[in-house]
Amino acid sequence: MTPANFDFxxxxxxxxxxxxxRVVAERAAGNGVDLWALxxxxxxxxxxxARSVAEAAGMxxxxxxxxxxxxxxxxxxxxxxxxxxxxxxxxxxxxxLRIGRIERARRMGDALAAIGIPGVYEGALCFATNAxxxxxxxxxxxxxxxxxxxxxxxxxxxxxxxxxxGYVDHRWATLEEAVGxxxxxxxxxxxxxxxxxxxxxxxxxxFLDDFKDTGGRGVEVTCGSHSPDHVMHFxxxxxxxxxxxxxxxxxxxxxxxxxxxxxxxxxxxxxKPVWRLII
Numbered sequence: 001m002t003p004a005n006f007d008f009x010x011x012x013x014x015x016x017x018x019x020x021x022r023v024v025a026e027r028a029a030g031n032g033v034d035l036w037a038l039x040x041x042x043x044x045x046x047x048x049x050a051r052s053v054a055e056a057a058g059m060x061x062x063x064x065x066x067x068x069x070x071x072x073x074x075x076x077x078x079x080x081x082x083x084x085x086x087x088x089x090x091x092x093x094x095x096x097l098r099i100g101r102i103e104r105a106r107r108m109g110d111a112l113a114a115i116g117i118p119g120v121y122e123g124a125l126c127f128a129t130n131a132x133x134x135x136x137x138x139x140x141x142x143x144x145x146x147x148x149x150x151x152x153x154x155x156x157x158x159x160x161x162x163x164x165x166g167y168v169d170h171r172w173a174t175l176e177e178a179v180g181x182x183x184x185x186x187x188x189x190x191x192x193x194x195x196x197x198x199x200x201x202x203x204x205x206x207f208l209d210d211f212k213d214t215g216g217r218g219v220e221v222t223c224g225s226h227s228p229d230h231v232m233h234f235x236x237x238x239x240x241x242x243x244x245x246x247x248x249x250x251x252x253x254x255x256x257x258x259x260x261x262x263x264x265x266x267x268x269x270x271x272k273p274v275w276r277l278i279i
Contacts (some may be wrong), residue, residue, distance in 0.1 A: 009248020083187025
């Protein structure tokens with residue numbers, strides 16, 4: 001049966017989402033999603049629970065992950081879909097990334113303490129269900145809770161983006177590593193929310209050239225943070241590079257998401273949906 005409403009990008013409390021995998025699955029099904037992937041950051045720990053609940057609710061389920069990489073100094077996210085979640089290359093690569101996340105979080109805490117905000121690392125841990133996946137989102141939620149800023153975007157704007165006092169550099173995976181792990185595990189690599197990256201048009205095309213050369217096969221055209229102009233622009237690039245197109249809400253929770261699960265506009269009709277490579 002052809003999927004009518006697929007959502008291939010969302011998060012649970014296994015990474016930086018607000019809801020457990022089972023609740024995200026139930027919400028997706030309740031919103032009419034019929035083909036769904038959970039794509040937690042750098043972790044596969046929610047997949048078994050998500051699959052069980054999704055299938056019980058009548059949805060097809062696809063293994064997913066969102067891998068943090070750096071390309072020419074720019075942080076980028078690559079979504080992996082439809083892979084073997086027990087493949088040792090992928091599992092071991094993600095293990096190394098999570099170890100690095102903990103080290104980075106401690107350095108972020110030290111940086112914020114240096115400007116007079118102590119105890120932020122320990123406070124952020126209280127917001128992280130999975131301590132090995134502690135992220136800037138958990139720091140932001142804690143800082144909002146103690147009145148440092150009014151909301152999560154405000155924390156990011158003033159403290160947690162490059163050049164701000166709580167931001168620290170980190171060695172993420174390379175493009176070649178992330179795409180290699182996904183492909184070796186039998187999956188499909190997709191560029192996540194390309195409209196969010198601060199790149200010139202020339203740099204974006206260079207990145208997509210490299211992504212295709214390393215074995216990448218898809219790009220998110222319709223996603224929560226994309227405007228209609230973004231959709232048209234990345235649809236053109238998908239056609240040019242002959243990429244399959246993905247669609248994902250990037251749902252993190254009811255209070256912190258651009259759009260709810262399954263509530264996105266459909267892909268432009270002439271594009272090749274990425275699920276054709278998976279199911």
